[in-house]
Structures are given as C-alpha cells and as structure tokens.
Amino acid sequence: MKIKLSGSLPSLMITIVTLIFLDIVATSVIPALGLLKFRLGFHVLIILFMGFRLDTPFLAPLILLIQYVHSVFSVEGWAHGTFAGVLVCLIVGYAKDLLSFSSAISTIVVTQIFQTCWFLILTILAFFRTNSWPYVVEKFWLFIPESICLSLMSPLFFAFLNRVWRTSFSASEVEA
C-alpha cells in the first residue's frame, strides 16, 4: 500500500504503542512465567509487516524509529536491528511480486524465510565482533523456537496491523 507519512501518524502511534506493550510482555510477563531463555522479538514482525505492506520512501526512517523504541527494552541498541531491518526490507522490495499472503500457511512460511534472513545478518555482525562459533550455535538454537513461534503468530498479527494501517490484500493475492 502506498502511504503518505503525514496521513499515517495515528497508525504509526498505534504501532509504537503496540510494540511497547509487546516488549513489556516479552521482558516481564514471559520471564515471570519462568521462561527465561525464551523471548519473542515482536519488533521483527512489525518491521517485516512494514516491508511487506507499506510502499513508502520513508520505510528506512520508520524502521529506525521502531528499533529506537525497541532499544529501550534491549541492550542490543537500535543499530543492529536497523541495519538488518533495512537490508531485509530491500530484499522484500525486490521479491514482493513473488510473495503470497493468500493463506495463513503462506504467510507463516514467508515470515519464517525473512526472519531467517534477519537472523543471518545479525549473526554475521555478531560473528565479526565475537569471532566465536559456540556463540553463533547458541544463538541459532534460541532462534529456532522463537522464530517459529513468531511465524505462527504472524497471520493474526498481520491481520491486526492491516487494520491499523488500513491496508488490504491486493487483488492478485486474493485470487491466488
């Protein structure tokens, strides 16, 4: 969907509030339930949605804004996620015509593929810094369950964000 930034401020605000709420869930509720190893990066889903659905030249600054808000809840900071997010959205931009969101299964598969791209970019950055294979392996074993869980949630989550941003499936996707 082609958007004008001035008309999308309410949608952006709702998205940021949603991100804050979900980050609070990830940092407090999930650890309070005893799941210390398991955190869900909802910011990844939001940025992927923006890459899939929004056709705006201001996508990169939007990703930066989302990552900056997310950095309040993580020492990872804004830079790594912004770099990965912009690169992934560039790939999404080139592959957009090939992507299908006609069913929940296809949405789950596409989300999983691009989460993997995100993970690979972050892992390469982490490997440059740490030069440690065990660290990469540890990250990978954490990534698998977390990313699958996020992918399974993506149809519902994207449906919610579709309403927030008033986007809809294109005719070709519905026909498919």
Add this chain to the structure above:
Amino acid sequence: MDYLSPERTKLKLGLNILVLAASLYGVSKKNYQDSKVSPFEAVMIESFAPIQKLIYFSKYKVGSFFDHYLFMVDADKQNKHLKEHVYELENKIYQLQEIERENLRLKGLLGFGQVEKSKVILAQVVGWDSASQFKVLRINKGSRHGIQTRSTVVTSAGLVGYVYRSSNNYSDVITILDQNIKVDAMVDRTRSHGIIEGFSSNTCLMKYVTRTEPVIIGDQVITSGLGNIYPKGLRVGKISKIEKESYGITQFIRITPNVDFRKLEEVVVLINGPKSKKPVNLSELDGGSPL
C-alpha cells in the same frame, strides 16, 4: 508526489543509504561495557518500567502466597533446625570478627592500604532484556539512589554482573551469563587466573587457564579484583566441565554460576565511595584488544 516518479525512487534510495550508513556507524561504535541513557530513553524507561515492576510485583505476591501459606507443612521442624543453625553461625561470626580485627591490626603493621567498604543498595528485579541472546536484567533502583554505571551487582550466592546503564529510578544490569561480559577470576583452591565470559543461559566459560593448572571439577571460582570493576573474593561459580585438547596451551573450562538466575528476585548493588574510583581497565580483560 507521483509514487512512480524518479524523485521518489531517488528519495527512497537516499534515505536507505543514509539510514544504513548511520546504523553501520552505530554498530561499529556499539559499546557493551556501559552506556549513557539518552533523554528519550530515560523518559521511556521511567514511564514503562513501573509496568514491568507491577508485573513482577504481582508475580512475587502470588508466589509468596503459595510459599508462605500453602507450602508450610514442615515449617515448625525447619524453624527449630534453623534456630540451632543461627546459634552456631552467631558463634562463628564472633570468632570471625575477632580474626578480622586481628587481620586489620596486622595489615596496619605491614603497611597495607585500608580496604574501603562499599555502600550497599538492595534492589528488586523488574524485567529482563527483550532479546534472548542478551542476559540483561532491569532493577528498580537508579542514579537517584546512588547507583553508578559499572557498579558491581551481587546476591548472597555470588556475583550477578554490573550496572550497564541507569536512569533516575531504574538500571540495567549485564549479567555474567552475557557473552559481552568479561570477569577476571581465579580458582580459589589453586589460585589459577583466567577470564570468565558468558556462554549460554546457565553456564560461563573460563578462558586462558593454562593446561598445567591442576584444576578439578567442583573447584570454586572467585573474582580476582583485577580490572577494577569487581571487588576481590566474590564467588562466581563452580567448575562443571574441563576439556583438555591434545594441542594448545590452555584448557576449556565451563563454570556453573553460584547464582540461580532463574530464581533471581533481589540483588545487592555495591557502590564504591568517590575515593576508591580507579580507572577501569576493560581492554586488559579482553587480551588487550578493544571490543
């Protein structure tokens, strides 16, 4: 503006390049040792950390209801046993106080520098980092309570980590399980030095211990006091695995921390007085190369 116009494409390309360049610069400048909180981050942390605190507080209350009311079957027996234990410990403390006084007198005679006592701040855990690869926790005390970045954080069981960043009322503590932390430590029994790094969700690695050091599984590891972050003698963990390769000069040692991070609820932050501020030498802990 026409959405298919070249101006729009140019704008998109320009913004992408600008943001990618800024983020790459941010990646290269990222410092995992400590961080200053920006005004925006401070406002956000101060606004939303109370919600995290409320969630954790509810969890403590529900947990304590079960612990204090429902699971009290053996409380009377335990109480008698603990009273006897307290009596024994009080005797021991008295003996140790005598030894401490003697130790101070002898140190004074030998001309050792006086050991400065740390100010102690008790804090509650209110949240964890939102990314699972970072083992960072948030506590409900900040710079208003006297907490400074790089202050040591402990529990009665041992070392937790140090303060990474702090706003007025909240601080983020980077734990010893995190891969970005380096602790200069030594094996208590053999006095063998090494550097501890976070490895996984419940283990750390002890690096640079030479193969010839006679360490064994179960040995207690303590902080060495080098690096000027952690005081000497804090318990870190016990050796749980040792691997010696047929090549190389060091051994691969895994440490299980003394602190049970899954059940961590309260921590103690040690604040050194202004007199004891020494230059922190983190690069030494990393084998001389900057992170």
